[in-house]
Amino acid sequence: MTIEDIIKPENLVYKKPDIMNDRPMHYCPGCSHGVVHKLIAEVLEEMGVVEDTIGITPVGCAVFAYNYLDIDWEEAAHGRAPAMAVAIKRLRPNKLVFTYQGDGDLAAIGTAETIHACNRGDSITIIFINNGIYGMTGGQMAPTTLEGMKTATCPYGRNTKLNGYPLKITNLLKELDGTCYVTRQSVHTAAAVRKAKKAIRKAFENNLNQKGVSVVEIVSTCNSGWKLTPEKANEWMEQNMFPAYPLGDLKDTTGDSQTK
Amino acid sequence: MSEEIKLMKGNEAIAHAAIRCGCDGYFGYPITPQSEVLETLMEIEPWKTTGMNVLQAESEIAAINMVYGGAGTGKKVLTSSSSPGVSLKQEGISYLAGAELPALIVNVMRGGPGLGTIQPSQADYFQTVKGGGHGDYRLIALAPASVQEMADFVGLAFDLAFKYRNPAIILADGVIGQMMEKVVLPPFKPRRTDEEIEKECPWAAVGKKKNRERNVITSLELDPAVMEERNNHLQRKYKTIEENEVRYEEYMCEDAEYLFVAFGSSARICQKAVELARAQGIKVGLLRPITLWPFPTKAIAKYADQVKSMLSVELNAGQMVEDIRLAVNGKVKVEHFGRLGGIVYTPDEIIEAMKAKIM
Numbered sequence: 001m002t003i004e005d006i007i008k009p010e011n012l013v014y015k016k017p018d019i020m021n022d023r024p025m026h027y028c029p030g031c032s033h034g035v036v037h038k039l040i041a042e043v044l045e046e047m048g049v050v051e052d053t054i055g056i057t058p059v060g061c062a063v064f065a066y067n068y069l070d071i072d073w074e075e076a077a078h079g080r081a082p083a084m085a086v087a088i089k090r091l092r093p094n095k096l097v098f099t100y101q102g103d104g105d106l107a108a109i110g111t112a113e114t115i116h117a118c119n120r121g122d123s124i125t126i127i128f129i130n131n132g133i134y135g136m137t138g139g140q141m142a143p144t145t146l147e148g149m150k151t152a153t154c155p156y157g158r159n160t161k162l163n164g165y166p167l168k169i170t171n172l173l174k175e176l177d178g179t180c181y182v183t184r185q186s187v188h189t190a191a192a193v194r195k196a197k198k199a200i201r202k203a204f205e206n207n208l209n210q211k212g213v214s215v216v217e218i219v220s221t222c223n224s225g226w227k228l229t230p231e232k233a234n235e236w237m238e239q240n241m242f243p244a245y246p247l248g249d250l251k252d253t254t255g256d257s258q259t260k
Numbered sequence: 261m262s263e264e265i266k267l268m269k270g271n272e273a274i275a276h277a278a279i280r281c282g283c284d285g286y287f288g289y290p291i292t293p294q295s296e297v298l299e300t301l302m303e304i305e306p307w308k309t310t311g312m313n314v315l316q317a318e319s320e321i322a323a324i325n326m327v328y329g330g331a332g333t334g335k336k337v338l339t340s341s342s343s344p345g346v347s348l349k350q351e352g353i354s355y356l357a358g359a360e361l362p363a364l365i366v367n368v369m370r371g372g373p374g375l376g377t378i379q380p381s382q383a384d385y386f387q388t389v390k391g392g393g394h395g396d397y398r399l400i401a402l403a404p405a406s407v408q409e410m411a412d413f414v415g416l417a418f419d420l421a422f423k424y425r426n427p428a429i430i431l432a433d434g435v436i437g438q439m440m441e442k443v444v445l446p447p448f449k450p451r452r453t454d455e456e457i458e459k460e461c462p463w464a465a466v467g468k469k470k471n472r473e474r475n476v477i478t479s480l481e482l483d484p485a486v487m488e489e490r491n492n493h494l495q496r497k498y499k500t501i502e503e504n505e506v507r508y509e510e511y512m513c514e515d516a517e518y519l520f521v522a523f524g525s526s527a528r529i530c531q532k533a534v535e536l537a538r539a540q541g542i543k544v545g546l547l548r549p550i551t552l553w554p555f556p557t558k559a560i561a562k563y564a565d566q567v568k569s570m571l572s573v574e575l576n577a578g579q580m581v582e583d584i585r586l587a588v589n590g591k592v593k594v595e596h597f598g599r600l601g602g603i604v605y606t607p608d609e610i611i612e613a614m615k616a617k618i619m
Contacts, residue, residue: 051469053468054467076325087330
């Protein structure tokens, strides 16, 4: 008996997006990446733009995103995805061009590329996963690591005298004239997932409507790096990350603002 | 119709040739002595005619990654810079080689190390032909010796880059970039349509169609067995290029008893030195590598059976001389003559060096 025999079409209320490959993800249980990947897949399918999408993967945990979504991809050097996206959009203006980047990639090594892409204003989308830590290399301090937060390279907690302050880069990006939509979302509850999906959809629509740069920050969990269970990680994120990185739209020059 | 002869700088010739050979995009950052490439393109505004994009990037790093991004979609794209800027591009160049992307880099060399000098030099030979970036890779390296070759090599470099899915580099120097000469520009060739690109580059990331697997432009592979095979594939490709794409020029070599080996602007000066030396009764010839990689190893080895000795004339402290010595494998004496710091030798200085070092 196949799944199609069990679930009759009229009873189907939910299914995996077609462009999500049947490949086990390497992400840790409870990690936000898998949910965000699925949202991107759903939005691309619902918009009917799979054949016109070029994604750019970062260096970091999401480096293998190209294994999970069945679209054309380019894999960037660490931090350089926005520069690549700008060139691709200039050369192929009718494509939906997006980058998928973590906090180290976007806000440390790639800060220059991020700022200048956002200032130049080409219609690209940046999906920014902010979990305040370097996941893939084993939990080192990120630019967005909170004050006092422990990581492998600030084992006694981030000391601002030693390490500077958490970089709220999305707040900077909203000030740049090239961005049209800057929002901060999360995917830790069903309601949050629905809002994040709307934000991604809006960002992708801006992309095709040539409105400018859209930045969707997803404040995310890193259970392994934070050394917390998925459930505890969600609680810790609400209590600690959200006060520093409050959710909601930071900028929307395209029309209706969605959430506060 | 008669040929249209123009007078221009080598850097300007690069810009004109890029537009004419159907280039889709240029991404660069100003640096002396190559800024005229970007300036010329911005003045011509080719996006209004051929549709070619031109963008001044925020850094050389961004520029080479723009090239990487564009090349990954099958477009014909280039960047240009000078030595310190090309050092910054090495990360991206290694990624281009690893992901097997066709693209063109132009290096109008200046003296180093560090910030060095804005005067001409050929001290980036090692960087160009021995790696520069990380990993086992090769660039197809063309060394122009005239403004005409600056123009001609743009199209040639792109042809080779696309033929082998490999980045190519034009290694010029401040002399060739800045000097004005007459040049016949190549004829206009239309940019390829998106359909033509998809046919020529079925690997390109252009948006996944239902009838094919997704295209992923990447140099990453964590399975050692697969990664070794990828590396072996690259090495096999490099061997094919070495067998088929060596280019060099010989000048008065038939009866030569001594041989100059020189590329780029040095070869131009050596040509004069050959003439002056022959007027003194010294039978010397010049072998000019046009491709620095693949290097004309066999051609040079052949002359080891004919000449008494060789002099590698380079505007550096002795780089190409190592490859010449490898080629002759101890059969004849090979010495180096160079000037550093942006000083360019005269033909007479080269003859004096020949007499002192190899006669």
